[in-house]
Amino acid sequence: MSDPVLIIGAGVAGMTAAVELADSGVNVVLVEKESSVGGNALDLYKAFPTDDCFYCFESNRWRTGIRKCFYRSALLDQPNIDLKISSTVKEITRKSGEFLVKISSEPKYVDNKKCIMCGLCMEKSKAFYLTSPQCQPQAVVFDPSKLDDGAKEAEEECPTGAINLASEETREEIQVSDIVFASGYHEMKPVNVDEYGYGTHPNIITQLELAQVMDPLGEDKGQLLRPSDKAPAKNVMMVQCVGSRDENYYPYCSKICCVYALKHAIIAKTERDANRVSVVYIDIRTYDRHERYYSDAREAGVEFIRGRITQVEPLDEDTLNVIVYDSLLDKYLKFTVDLFVLSSALEPSEDPHNILKSLELGLSSGFLAPHESTPENKVRVGESIYACGTALGPAEIPESVTQARAVASLILQGRK
Ligand SMILES: Cc1cc2nc3c(=O)[nH]c(=O)nc-3n(C[C@H](O)[C@H](O)[C@H](O)COP(=O)(O)OP(=O)(O)OC[C@H]3O[C@@H](n4cnc5c(N)ncnc54)[C@H](O)[C@@H]3O)c2cc1C
Ligand code: SF4
Ligand code: SF4
Incomplete structure (x- = not known):
């Protein structure tokens, strides 16, 4: 079986690429630094050009009847996607046609697969909160700087045993065949x-x-x-x-x-x-x-x-x-x-561990630039390395989605 594809960033672009690849049978490791997927589009309300959300999502108990998602529910259900939230890539090295990737994940104080959003912990302590009503996975998060007695009580009383206040950071090393940068933009x-x-x-x-x-x-x-x-x-x-x-x-x-x-x-x-x-x-x-x-x-x-x-x-x-x-x-x-x-201005996302530099990728105004061997192919930025969405420069959602699909298509062609 081929190695998985690493996608960095679970905004609209990263989620689209992940779902397209996973639906075609490719294993994907999707690394997102925040506790929720969705990126900058999470709280945009109406999106041009349709003044609605493009990818509809079943409602949940907090916001019944509202449609809003960018493939978010698929991310949790699709068995080929290994979603690592609150995680970052610390290092990537090339090794005979493959990449070795070091990933670090923050402590998992709340197991998002077990949390049923009953709200008990949020009533007991301000250390538990919801990042956004639209957050996905639908789970509360814990801020350790606000640890109090209420949080300890919540850990004992959580009906599903989802809370573990002793959780620690984890580190792992994986091997991947291709890398997709979907790390987006930042509003200055x-x-x-x-x-x-x-x-x-x-x-x-x-x-x-x-x-x-x-x-x-x-x-x-x-x-x-x-x-x-x-x-x-x-x-x-x-x-x-x-x-x-x-x-x-x-x-x-x-x-x-x-x-x-x-x-x-x-x-x-x-x-x-x-x-x-x-x-x-x-x-x-x-x-x-x-x-x-x-x-x-x-x-x-x-x-x-x-x-x-x-x-x-x-x-x-x-x-x-x-x-x-x-x-x-x-x-x-x-x-x-x-x-x-x-x-x-929309500015490039930070690259805290100098991954772009270590892979010797070209930049244009700080955003990723097409690889010099195929400048006409905008989404290919290196050998087996791709980028989509606003990691390539300011772009709207439809354009980000189109690029993500182009990336998935190129990776699939390379595997035939
Ligand atoms: C005010 C405003 C309104 C907008 N309205 C519209 C609109 O109506 N219609 C429209 O089409 N577009 C709109 N946009 C543009 C839209 O936000 C973008 O097109 C879309 O969010 C791009 O998605 P993306 O996945 O490329 O990037 P992002 O949304 O930036 O997602 C990138 C993801 O990568 C993660 N990430 C970044 N660095 C790392 C890292 N090192 N490791 C792991 N994860 C990382 C981020 O946390 C984020 O989740 C608007 C933008 C703004 C600022
Ligand atoms: S008490 Fe447990 S299940 Fe309820 S919201 Fe908190 S973490 Fe989730
Ligand atoms: S789209 Fe261009 S011209 Fe319009 S506000 Fe932004 S930077 Fe200025």
């Missing part, structure tokens, strides 16, 4: 971009944070509220190209932030009762079929200002004064806003 936290004041006022947030605010399964059930005092956010301003197209940060265009900013602007205006939603931009790049978000936003009354922010200052604890230079009118405009939302 624009703390160093002084002109926008991120981190200085609670009502200055990023688009990913706004998506979580507007998620009906979120903390405030999707209401558009100011983080400072939880009052309705009536005046919202969005700023494009924060950290992107900027030689001081990332010179590239993050490609999808115009589309999701407009998606959010439309939701704020039409579903969340915001009075005024303004988008400050340099260019609006609603590429390909997404131009409809621009026309829909205009129709919904979203205001577009071509220009740049010249000043952001707190007016009081809950509102901000913003001065915008409108380059079309050649005028400075003054706004008072409840929520100032930054469309921040």
